[in-house]
Amino acid sequence: xxxxxxxxxAIFIEEKIVIDGHIGYRTSDVVYFIKPVHSNEAILMEQxxxxxxxxxxxxxxxxxxIQNIYGEWLTRYHNILYIxxxxxxxxxxxxxxxxxxLAHFHDCTVHYMHEPQYISSYGKWxxxxxxxxxxxxxxxxxxxxxxxxxxxxxxxxxxxxxxxISENAIQYMNETEAESxxxxxDRGTITFLRYDEQLLRxxxxxxxxxxxxxxxxxxxxIRKRLLKEDSVQTIKQFLFHYxxxxxxxxxxxxxxxxxxxxxxHMLDFLExxxxxxxxxxxxxxxxxxxxxxxxxxxxxxxxFSSYMHHDNKRIPMLQWM
Numbered sequence: 001x002x003x004x005x006x007x008x009x010a011i012f013i014e015e016k017i018v019i020d021g022h023i024g025y026r027t028s029d030v031v032y033f034i035k036p037v038h039s040n041e042a043i044l045m046e047q048x049x050x051x052x053x054x055x056x057x058x059x060x061x062x063x064x065x066i067q068n069i070y071g072e073w074l075t076r077y078h079n080i081l082y083i084x085x086x087x088x089x090x091x092x093x094x095x096x097x098x099x100x101x102l103a104h105f106h107d108c109t110v111h112y113m114h115e116p117q118y119i120s121s122y123g124k125w126x127x128x129x130x131x132x133x134x135x136x137x138x139x140x141x142x143x144x145x146x147x148x149x150x151x152x153x154x155x156x157x158x159x160x161x162x163x164x165i166s167e168n169a170i171q172y173m174n175e176t177e178a179e180s181x182x183x184x185x186d187r188g189t190i191t192f193l194r195y196d197e198q199l200l201r202x203x204x205x206x207x208x209x210x211x212x213x214x215x216x217x218x219x220x221x222i223r224k225r226l227l228k229e230d231s232v233q234t235i236k237q238f239l240f241h242y243x244x245x246x247x248x249x250x251x252x253x254x255x256x257x258x259x260x261x262x263x264x265h266m267l268d269f270l271e272x273x274x275x276x277x278x279x280x281x282x283x284x285x286x287x288x289x290x291x292x293x294x295x296x297x298x299x300x301x302x303x304f305s306s307y308m309h310h311d312n313k314r315i316p317m318l319q320w321m
Contacts, residue, residue, distance in 0.1 A: 014028065253312075
């Protein structure tokens with residue numbers, strides 16, 4: 001890879017380093033990262049535009065792509081397509097609370113004025129949720145006769161629950177969109193595809209970036225914690241610190257409930273499992289996820305019930321949960 005940098009970018013490295021689990025190539029004051037390309041160029045260019053915005057707006061620890069000596073963003077080397085990114089500095093200041101950190105990120109990126117075409121889900125959740133659920137249903141029913149094993153049997157047994165709760169979330173979303181309860185903080189922002197504490201890491205990576213309603217990131221932070229014991233107080237503290245910077249509208253609270261109701265974590269797992277070669281591993285992991293779903297529902301109910309005495313946070317909830 002040193003030859004790729006030397007021959008196509010005129011970059012001569014001084015040493016290899018490992019940052020955030022990624023191999024980097026350091027010169028005197030810059031670190032370069034080389035990644036194989038798995039997305040189409042249109043998606044990469046939209047994500048690249050987001051990285052340049054972030055670097056120009058206080059997020060200098062973002063890895064942003066650079067052109068090679070031929071003026072190309074992508075470089076074919078040994079018949080593989082690569083993108084080269086550089087980072088000017090690494091994040092090491094974690095003085096802010098996590099909630100405040102995310103709120104400041106959204107407050108900054110809400111001013112990004114060009115909604116992407118390929119990496120935006122803003123205003124499209126309901127349609128995307130229906131598509132995702134339908135796709136998984138069709139796959140399971142198409143493949144189930146060819147996969148008579150414990151994993152597919154478990155998937156088939158759990159499918160009525162997954163479909164039922166997904167349809168509840170879609171209906172809740174439909175009712176939410178019918179009400180005009182939003183404000184200026186409901187505008188689209190730069191977000192993450194699946195927020196997993198990326199703002200706490202040394203580098204913001206290009207392929208993690210997305211564009212959506214800010215609740216997307218809040219929900220995905222909360223989602224993982226709802227699967228754990230004694231997590232509600234931690235979540236409430238996170239939300240308190242977030243709202244100190246960016247108060248959530250009633251529309252946002254309803255979006256948050258709908259997104260957490262929709263079992264993205266289960267559907268994501270099923271999508272990945274369909275390309276796995278180890279159904280036994282998938283069975284073990286999915287069984288564990290199903291067992292944790294009871295805790296997830298209990299924590300979700302506890303979290304939103306605790307806000308019912310706040311007028312601006314009081315929203316309809318499913319009665320059966």
